[in-house]
Each structure stands twice: as C-alpha cells, then as structure tokens.
Amino acid sequence: MQSAYLDYAATTPTDSEVLAAMMPYFTEVFGNPSSVYSFAAKSRKAIDTARGQVARALNAEPDEIFFTGSGTEADNWALKGTMERLRSKGDHLITTKIEHHAILHTAEYLEKVEGFHVTYLPVDSDGRVRMEDLEAAMTDKTVLVSVMFANNEVGTIQPIGEIGSLCRRRGVLFHTDAVQAAAQLDIDVKALNIDMLSLSAHKMYGPKGVGAFYLRRGLRLENFVHGGGQEKGLRASTENLAGIVGLGVAIERLKAHLPKEKARLCALRDRLIDGVLSKIPDTKLNGARGDERLPNNTNFSFIGIEGETLLLDLDSKGISASTGSACSSASLEPSHVLLALGLSHEMAHGSLRMTLGRGTTGEQVDYVLNVLPEIVARRRSMSPLWEDFLKRRGEK
Numbered sequence: 001m002q003s004a005y006l007d008y009a010a011t012t013p014t015d016s017e018v019l020a021a022m023m024p025y026f027t028e029v030f031g032n033p034s035s036v037y038s039f040a041a042k043s044r045k046a047i048d049t050a051r052g053q054v055a056r057a058l059n060a061e062p063d064e065i066f067f068t069g070s071g072t073e074a075d076n077w078a079l080k081g082t083m084e085r086l087r088s089k090g091d092h093l094i095t096t097k098i099e100h101h102a103i104l105h106t107a108e109y110l111e112k113v114e115g116f117h118v119t120y121l122p123v124d125s126d127g128r129v130r131m132e133d134l135e136a137a138m139t140d141k142t143v144l145v146s147v148m149f150a151n152n153e154v155g156t157i158q159p160i161g162e163i164g165s166l167c168r169r170r171g172v173l174f175h176t177d178a179v180q181a182a183a184q185l186d187i188d189v190k191a192l193n194i195d196m197l198s199l200s201a202h203k204m205y206g207p208k209g210v211g212a213f214y215l216r217r218g219l220r221l222e223n224f225v226h227g228g229g230q231e232k233g234l235r236a237s238t239e240n241l242a243g244i245v246g247l248g249v250a251i252e253r254l255k256a257h258l259p260k261e262k263a264r265l266c267a268l269r270d271r272l273i274d275g276v277l278s279k280i281p282d283t284k285l286n287g288a289r290g291d292e293r294l295p296n297n298t299n300f301s302f303i304g305i306e307g308e309t310l311l312l313d314l315d316s317k318g319i320s321a322s323t324g325s326a327c328s329s330a331s332l333e334p335s336h337v338l339l340a341l342g343l344s345h346e347m348a349h350g351s352l353r354m355t356l357g358r359g360t361t362g363e364q365v366d367y368v369l370n371v372l373p374e375i376v377a378r379r380r381s382m383s384p385l386w387e388d389f390l391k392r393r394g395e396k
C-alpha cells in the first residue's frame with residue numbers, strides 16, 4: 001500500500017545527519033557542562049557551538065539565545081517571565097485568539113490566577129491580525145504583545161515586521177511564537193524588531209524535547225526554572241546536551257536548504273490545494289493563499305462531514321493527517337483557530353489539515369488527490385449533515 005505522512009506541523013523526523021551529530025554526546029562526550037575538569041569543557045564547547053548556530057540562523061547574538069525543554073516552555077517563559085518582571089510597570093498583555101495552547105493557556109493562567117489583564121485580538125477571515133485592532137488595544141498599561149509568526153493550523157503568516165515596529169515605537173515588548181515559521185521562513189530578529197522568540201527542535205527536523213528562546217540583549221525576565229546556574233541561572237537544569245547539539249545542527253542544515261525546499265513545498269502545496277478544490281465540490285480552503293501562507297500548510301473544510309471520520313478513512317489508506325493541532329484533537333471541541341476565522345461549528349468540525357515536508361513527493365500528493373474525493377463522497381452519502389445541506393440548497 002502507498003503511504004504518506006502529511007503531518008509535519010505536528011512533528012518531523014530527526015534528520016539523519018542531526019542524529020549522527022548527537023550520538024557522541026550520549027556516550028563519549030557525556031561530561032556535565034557545569035563540571036570544572038577539562039573533560040567537561042568538551043560538553044560546554046558543544047553547547048556554545050549550538051548557541052552560535054541558533055543565533056546565526058536568527059541574526060541574533062549567541063548571548064541572546066537560551067535553551068529550553070520545548071517550544072511550550074519558551075512560550076511559558078516569555079509570558080510569565082515578562083508579566084511578572086514588569087508588574088510594577090503595567091499589567092496588560094495582548095495576544096491573539098489563534099495562538100497555540102502553549103500561549104493561550106498561559107495567558108489564561110496569568111489572567112485567572114495572577115490577576116493580569118489580557119486582550120485576545122480577533123483575526124480576519126484569512127487569520128491575520130489587523131494592525132488597527134492591535135493599535136486600538138494598546139494602553140499605557142500594556143507591557144507585552146505576543147503574536148505567533150505563523151499559525152500551526154491554517155498556516156497564515158502574520159505581519160511580524162509591522163507589529164515589531166509598532167511595539168518598538170510604543171515601548172512595548174514583542175514576543176513571537178515562531179515554532180512553525182522557523183522551519184520554513186527566514187527570520188531576522190533585528191530587522192523585524194523582535195524582542196523575544198520561541199523555537200522547537202522537533203518541528204524542524206531535530207529531536208523532541210528541546211527548544212530555544214531568544215531574548216534581546218539588555219532585557220531581563222524572571223527566572224523560569226529555579227535551581228543551578230545553567231543558562232545564566234535563568235533556566236536551571238543540567239543541559240540536554242545531545243538535544244541542544246541536535247537543535248543547533250538542525251537549524252543550521254535547515255537554513256542551508258531553505259530556498260530550494262521552500263520553492264518545492266510551495267509547488268506541492270498549491271498542487272494539493274488546487275487539486276482538492278477542483279475535485280471535491282463544496283470545499284473551502286481555510287487560511288490565506290500564496291506568500292501569506294506557510295509553504296507546507298493546507299487546511300480544508302468539507303461541508304457536511306466530520307473531519308475526525310476522514311482521518312480514520314485516510315489512515316486506512318496509509319495517509320497520516322490531522323484536523324488541527326495534535327493537542328486539541330483528542331478533545332472533540334472544534335478548533336479555536338477556525339472559529340476565530342469565522343467558520344461555523346459545523347464547518348470547523350469538517351476540517352482536514354495536511355502539512356508537507358522533506359519526505360513529501362509529487363506522487364504522494366497525487367495519491368491523496370486520488371483517494372480523497374471518494375472518501376469525502378462516501379462519508380457525505382452517509383451524513384445527515386450533508387442531507388440537511390442539500391435540503392437547504394434546494395436539491396432535495
């Protein structure tokens with residue numbers, strides 16, 4: 001049977017060269033980076049190298065990069081660390097309705113438990129934040145704006161440069177969750193006026209369980225993990241040595257391949273989008289088109305069916321896809337992102353996300369275009385929602 005993994009937004013395989021670079025740090029070079037003997041200096045050096053690799057990829061300085069246990073952890077740190085540190089200056093945080101739960105649930109915690117005020121910005125029907133809404137939401141108590149670089153469900157890329165310059169002008173700190181964007185877009189933290197940024201290795205062909213946090217020089221946050229002196233004492237814990245080495249090599253290799261891979265993915269993405277929309281009637285593409293969409297993202301709503309049932313049918317054909325974010329797909333709540341784009345509950349339930357990556361081929365896209373129309377037609381033929389839709393349209 002043919003197969004296709006189309007869930008690169010959920011996680012990516014670790015690049016074999018990344019894995020090879022990591023291996024010695026489990027066995028031969030295992031010294032604790034905090035130890036004084038020269039054997040441990042090799043471990044310290046490896047971490048310095050990785051810090052330099054991450055910094056170069058973002059146009060940052062090595063001392064602006066901190067390693068964390070995940071993208072989620074970096075997001076938590078940005079929000080909690082800033083709001084707590086700047087409490088005397090202001091208590092207002094601005095974020096958006098379409099953030100990953102790593103941001104949304106942290107913001108809700110800050111609101112409900114810590115008593116901060118949070119504004120959740122709406123987005124337009126493509127999923128973009130409007131600058132006028134952001135500007136209108138800012139008050140003299142606003143200390144932090146957190147807007148994701150690109151959305152993990154619908155792939156919409158935000159006007160990060162504009163947001164960065166507005167925040168800089170207004171003296172408000174700006175954090176961006178770049179976990180999805182980093183794998184596919186060029187990011188220059190200086191040019192974009194970004195103060196803080198979150199990354200995760202496993203979304204960019206590195207290992208799971210390691211992330212990075214960029215904090216612009218001169219800014220100070222509350223410590224995130226209290227303990228030893230690692231990461232300048234701000235995020236204590238013996239370093240995930242092999243993971244950090246993997247993150248550094250992954251991001252360096254990614255940047256080298258980016259221009260070519262981006263063009264290849266955009267072509268495959270558009271072939272999939274155009275194919276689905278032309279072969280399957282009453283289907284909507286969720287999110288923006290062209291340059292405002294991540295090169296690897298597709299997200300559709302099929303009128304009259306539940307996305308969950310499609311996943312099972314696709315799985316039986318060897319195709320791994322998703323309805324939205326992996327974290328919420330176990331709950332049967334419709335996606336908060338699709339609702340924020342203005343979709344009805346019914347349309348939000350009928351969504352299917354297919355995200356492409358290094359292993360995706362034209363044959364796989366054609367395979368999906370071959371099997372998906374039949375799957376949708378069969379599910380619709382059994383669906384009371386589809387019956388209702390046809391009646392409403394006057395076809396029954």
Ligand SMILES: *Cc1c(COP(=O)(O)O)cnc(C)c1O
Binds near residue numbers: 070148177201209210
């Ligand atoms: C995956 C993801 C995260 C969480 O990263 P982890 O390293 O899995 O904790 C955060 N934000 C976005 C946009 C993501 O896609």
